[in-house]
Amino acid sequence: MTTSQSAAKQKVSAKRDDVLRAATATFLEVGYGRTSMDQIAAKAGVSKATVYSHFGSKEALFEAIIRELVHALVQPLAMAPTGETPETTLTAFARRYVALLLAPSSLALHRLLVAEATRNPDLAVASYRTGGERAVGELADYLTQECAKGTIAVADPKLAAEQLFGMLTGHWQVRALMRVEGAPPREALDRYIADAVGAFLRAHAPGATRRA
Amino acid sequence: MTTSQSAAKQKVSAKRDDVLRAATATFLEVGYGRTSMDQIAAKAGVSKATVYSHFGSKEALFEAIIRELVHALVQPLAMAPTGETPETTLTAFARRYVALLLAPSSLALHRLLVAEATRNPDLAVASYRTGGERAVGELADYLTQECAKGTIAVADPKLAAEQLFGMLTGHWQVRALMRVEGAPPREALDRYIADAVGAFLRAHAPGATRRA
DNA sequence: GTCTATAAAAGGATAGAC
DNA sequence: GTCTATCCTTTTATAGAC
Numbered sequence: 001m002t003t004s005q006s007a008a009k010q011k012v013s014a015k016r017d018d019v020l021r022a023a024t025a026t027f028l029e030v031g032y033g034r035t036s037m038d039q040i041a042a043k044a045g046v047s048k049a050t051v052y053s054h055f056g057s058k059e060a061l062f063e064a065i066i067r068e069l070v071h072a073l074v075q076p077l078a079m080a081p082t083g084e085t086p087e088t089t090l091t092a093f094a095r096r097y098v099a100l101l102l103a104p105s106s107l108a109l110h111r112l113l114v115a116e117a118t119r120n121p122d123l124a125v126a127s128y129r130t131g132g133e134r135a136v137g138e139l140a141d142y143l144t145q146e147c148a149k150g151t152i153a154v155a156d157p158k159l160a161a162e163q164l165f166g167m168l169t170g171h172w173q174v175r176a177l178m179r180v181e182g183a184p185p186r187e188a189l190d191r192y193i194a195d196a197v198g199a200f201l202r203a204h205a206p207g208a209t210r211r212a
Numbered sequence: 213m214t215t216s217q218s219a220a221k222q223k224v225s226a227k228r229d230d231v232l233r234a235a236t237a238t239f240l241e242v243g244y245g246r247t248s249m250d251q252i253a254a255k256a257g258v259s260k261a262t263v264y265s266h267f268g269s270k271e272a273l274f275e276a277i278i279r280e281l282v283h284a285l286v287q288p289l290a291m292a293p294t295g296e297t298p299e300t301t302l303t304a305f306a307r308r309y310v311a312l313l314l315a316p317s318s319l320a321l322h323r324l325l326v327a328e329a330t331r332n333p334d335l336a337v338a339s340y341r342t343g344g345e346r347a348v349g350e351l352a353d354y355l356t357q358e359c360a361k362g363t364i365a366v367a368d369p370k371l372a373a374e375q376l377f378g379m380l381t382g383h384w385q386v387r388a389l390m391r392v393e394g395a396p397p398r399e400a401l402d403r404y405i406a407d408a409v410g411a412f413l414r415a416h417a418p419g420a421t422r423r424a
Numbered sequence: 425g426t427c428t429a430t431a432a433a434a435g436g437a438t439a440g441a442c
Numbered sequence: 443g444t445c446t447a448t449c450c451t452t453t454t455a456t457a458g459a460c
Contacts (some may be wrong), residue, residue, distance in 0.1 A: 015426085029339030030330065033245030036453060047427050050255035052455065054425095117391045124390035132386055142406070142415065159382075163408055166378035170371075174344055179329045195368070196375055203411035227444080248435055259445050264437065339460095 016054045018044040024049075024065050026115060028108035032062055032116055062116075063123055070127045071110050076100060079138040086151050089142070094193045095134065102183055107176050113175075128165060136161045153206045160204065166194040168205050228266045230256040234275050235263075240320035244274055244328055246269060274328075275335055280322050281338045288312060291350040298363050299413060300352070306380050306405045309347065312393055317418050326389075348373045365418045372416065379408040 017192055022043035026035045041048040055061035076096060082089060100106055117124035139161040146152045154160045170192070174179050184192075225280060234256035238247045249270055268271035288308060312318055329336035351373040358364045364402040366372045382404070385392050396404070 017326065028448080031245075031327065033243075034331070037455085038453075049428085050426055050452090058454070075343045111326050111329065114323050114389045115243065117323065117389065119246070121391045125392050127355035128387065128392045132383060137384065159407060160411075162382035163411060165309070166380070166382040167375040170374035170378040170379070171348065175340065177326045178340050179333045180337050182390040191372070195371060196379060199372075199375060200411075202417075203415040212285050249437080250435075261438080261443055261446085262438090270436070 015046050015050060019046060019051050019054060019061075020065065023061055023097060024069070027062060027065060027112060028069075028105065030063075031037055031112060031117075059120075059174075063120075066109070066112065066123055066127065069105075070131050073100070073106060073109065074131050075205070076137065078134050086146050088196060090197050090200070092140075093139065093195065094164075095190075097165070098168055098172075098193060100191060102176055102189075103174060111177060136165065139164065150206060152201065152204045154204050160200075164196065164200050167199065170196075171196060174175055227256070231258060231263050231273075232277065235273055236281070239274060239277060239324060240281075240317065243324060244331075252291065255340050263275060265359065271332075277330075278321070278335055278339065281317075282343050285312065285318055285321065286346060287345050289350065291354055291364060295398075298358050299409060302376075302409050302412070303405060305351065305354075306376075306409055307402075309377070310380055310384075310401060310405060313385060314388055314401075316395075322385075323389060348377065351376065362418060364413070364416045366416050372412075376412050379411065380405060389420050 019040065023035070023040045026039055026043060030183055039049055040061075041051050044051070051061070056063065079093060079102065084092075113127050132186065136158060140157040143152065143154050143157040143160055147154050147157065148169050172192070176183070231252065235247070235252045236254060238251055249260055249263055252273075256263070263273070267276065289312065291305060296304075308409050325336050325339050348370060352369040355364065355366050355369040355372055355391075357370065359366050384396065384404070
């Protein structure tokens with residue numbers, strides 16, 4: 001690709017990007033049904049026909065945006081395996097996970113996916129595969145490694161990973177999704193996370209008594 | 213109230229009930245935005261004007277339905293304090309809780325609340341107060357009692373209750389809300405619940421070593 | 425590629441007869 | 443209380459000029 005072509009493409013994409021930005025913001029803010037193509041066009045500073053020329057329909061525009069958002073959002077969750085203790089590693093991972101999950105943009109995306117899951121199941125499923133499922137897999141892999149080292153005792157790593165995630169979010173996620181309260185103060189969150197990680201490690205300590 | 217008045221009221225309420233049933237089914241199935249008053253009227257077998265005569269607006273109809281649904285749904289969660297062991301009591305409670313949460317009607321209601329939380333925050337908050345918050349409170353009260361007896365060791369009952377709820381639902385709820393998969397088979401669910409309750413009891417055993 | 429103007433349809437809500 | 447008929451607004455999508 002020559003420089004002129006690249007420049008041309010950049011220029012061509014200028015209004016397209018404006019549309020994408022405007023549509024993303026509006027969809028996240030008020031949802032699919034309450035977002036009109038007129039609003040998007042006005043916010044982007046273009047005509048409605050331009051919107052339709054770049055994206056064939058409202059649904060196609062929506063799908064493109066969701067896939068991009070999910071992809072971008074799940075990136076920071078990669079698990080960096082260090083030589084630290086499980087408590088240190090899990091706490092660091094938990095903080096990233098919770099911060100990600102409770103971020104306003106994540107919550108808005110989550111609301112959108114849940115709201116449109118009935119109308120567009122494929123999109124919701126694909127989003128969960130590249131989002132939640134991947135996070136569980138990463139944590140499960142780490143638990144398997146530590147289990148082999150003998151630092152923790154986990155019978156079913158995937159199940160244990162889901163349980164830890166569940167404890168970490170607790171009802172914060174539900175409350176946030178339903179707008180019951182805003183983001184919790186950082187110190188409350190840290191205490192919450194420390195409690196969950198602590199409970200998890202006690203439950204899966206190598207020498208823990210089997211009660212089940 | 214005399215018999216004739218009661219009969220009259222019943223007769224009067226006949227079409228009103230038809231509207232309520234039709235509206236409830238449609239809202240739960242396709243959401244607020246995609247439900248039209250025409251659909252409701254047609255499904256109920258009445259004219260649109262009749263719908264408006266009983267409920268002043270689409271929004272008022274929606275609110276009445278949601279509040280009724282939440283109220284009815286949270287009823288079975290009352291905690292019956294027995295003389296059983298914590299494991300038995302918690303397992304029984306957990307089964308009721310999970311069955312309730314994963315029921316199709318609950319999931320549809322949850323989707324609706326999350327989807328409309330931005331447009332109607334008050335409704336979502338009120339629903340959480342009489343739903344999730346009450347469940348947490350019941351479990352926390354039970355944990356406090358058992359803690360006094362010395363059967364378990366819990367520093368913060370409300371926090372522990374939320375963590376157990378989180379473990380119980382894990383990612384099942386997310387998957388179900390996003391329609392990633394249907395209801396899990398009963399035996400898988402029972403195993404999932406047993407694991408969560410087991411982990412909880414190990415983490416909060418009276419003599420457990422403090423690691424945090 | 426981008427705009428203006430418009431088609432075509434659907435939705436919330438109400439007036440007035442019975 | 444209930445119905446028919448209608449108003450008015452909004453919305454998706456496109457035709458045609460530049």
